[in-house]
Amino acid sequence: MTNSLKFSEKYSTMLPTALRVAALVVTLAGTLLAATPATAQSDALQDANQLFKQGQFERALERVDVYLKGKPKDARGRFLKGLIFAEQGKPNDAIKVFTELTQEFPELPEPYNNLAVLYASQGQYEKARSALEMAIRTHPSYATAHENLGDIYAKMASQAYDKALQLDKSNAAAQTKLNLIKEIFPGSPRPAKAAAAKPEATKVAVATSAQKPPVPVVKSPGKAAAPAAKSAPIKPAAKPSNNPDEVLSALNRWAKAWSENDVPGYLAQYATDFKTPNGESRSNWEAQRKARIAKPRKIQVDVDSPKVVFSDSGRVTVTFRQHYRSDALKVSSTKTLVMVRAGDKWLIQQERVGG
DSSP states (O other): OOOOESSEEEEEOSSSOOBBBOOOGGGOOOSOOOOOOHHHHHHHHHHHHHHHTTTTTHHHHHHHHHHHOOOOOOOHHHHHHHHHHHHOOOHHHHHHHHHHHHHTTTTTTHHHHHHHHHHHTTTTTHHHHHHHHHHHHTTTHHHHHHHHHHHHHHOOOOOOOHHHHHHOTTTHHHHHHHHHHHHHHHHOOOOOOBBOOGGGGGGOOOOOGGSOOOOOOOSSSSSOOOOOOOOOOOOOOOOOOOOHHHHHHHHHHHHHHHTTTTTHHOOOOOTTTTOTTTTHHHHHHHHHHHHHHSSSSOEEEEEEEEEEEEESSSEEEEEEEEEESSSSSSSEEEEEEEEEEETTTTEEEEEEOOO
């Protein structure tokens, strides 16, 4: 298995799998934190981010420390500091930073994900699993955390099959399963080592989710209509009706279906050409949503202060505050839906966290 973890670059660990770390850094503004004004402090953070991407970790750390002197609680600067520590081969310092971020900003999934990668690099797979489950609970559509959790399960399964074979070398079933895992994740573990910096390869994992996580929650502005049975093919209307009430009714149907654990009704609110948040297949995305919506015994999704903006392309953009509550989680965030008309309905073509 490959041992590369994705911060902004590749980061090798003892875990024989491709765990990825969210490279959030300066894009971590949004609804959680007010935008940083153009000051000497913000310049220091921008400088630190550029130095980090160039692999100049010592200088990046100096600049981020300058920034944090004026804003010691700022999540963006602290997140970047955690990434720098990890790249410098200081996992315990990085773990301390990300742990404090999960405590102070429990709605953000990225620090949980990064904690999991660091724990996995130390062979602490149970802690890694718990951290990833928290990331997914905070942000159910966070594909990076789902992928990492699958890799953690595979590693734990590999260890269990190894143990079974130690106890019973004739266990053909365990050998077959172990071989299958090794076939999926070829390669052998290597010691943790920071790879050479490649700024052009920088990848921001769920960049928009840096704003308060995309956890579902909606206060219906009006009475919700019955859930739609099935999404119809997109047919551009000759003269689209720019009626905000129709859009808000569609928004309420979506929120109502989600609140009632009505999976078919919820999925029916999405257009056939819906762009999945992380580029996964529609079937995989639907499977994730079914599992997340059906699991909690009670969900309440409320939408506050929706703003409807029509465009010349026949689409409409709806931005609102989403409030999600379940047995295990309570979180609010800003969400944006891009909707298209399908017959006499407005369906969701794209959704993201933030404005």
